[in-house]
Amino acid sequence: MFDSRPADEGEGIRRRRECESCHRRFTTFERVERLALHVIKRNGRRERFERAKILRGLRLACEGRPVEDAALEQIADEIERTALEQGTEAIKSRDIGDAVIEGLRRLDDVAYVRFASVYRRLGDVDRLVEEIQALKARKQMEAELASQVLLLPLTSQRPERN
DSSP states (O other), X not given: OXXXXXXXXXXXXXXXXXXXXXXXXXXXXXXXXXXXXXXXXXXXXXXXXXXXXXXXXXXXXXXXXXXXXXXXHHHHHHHHHHHHHTOOSXXXXXXXXXXXXXXXXXXXXXXXXXXHHXXXXXOSHHHHHHHXXXXXXXXHHHHHHHHSOOSSOSSOOOXXXX
């Protein structure tokens, strides 16, 4: 092998080689084979995973809210990375929706309620109020837990024996 260099904006490698028997030179290209990820919809239909759809839903939920686009990109990145790290070729749309809801819950309460009202198909005002009350209770519990003083270390420490 004579030379190797990145190709396709770092997505592959171009190698310049020489045949050992005839000494002719040739070029090979090696590319990363990406796992084709699919989404299993509620009705069982499969479609190709599209990160852009996740971002579109996040942006709709956050429309008019003081939310940085970089934060939405980060949520979409986390969801895509988690899906790819599973090592399977398909992910349920419900798992994606749950991840979007969790990301929005941490980011913005109003965006969370907007997305949840559509995603969870909250058909009436009473169900929407229940969702808001559950969010408030969870936020209050998280605040209480954050304000507590740790009495014991988080890691277990065993005394050394001689």
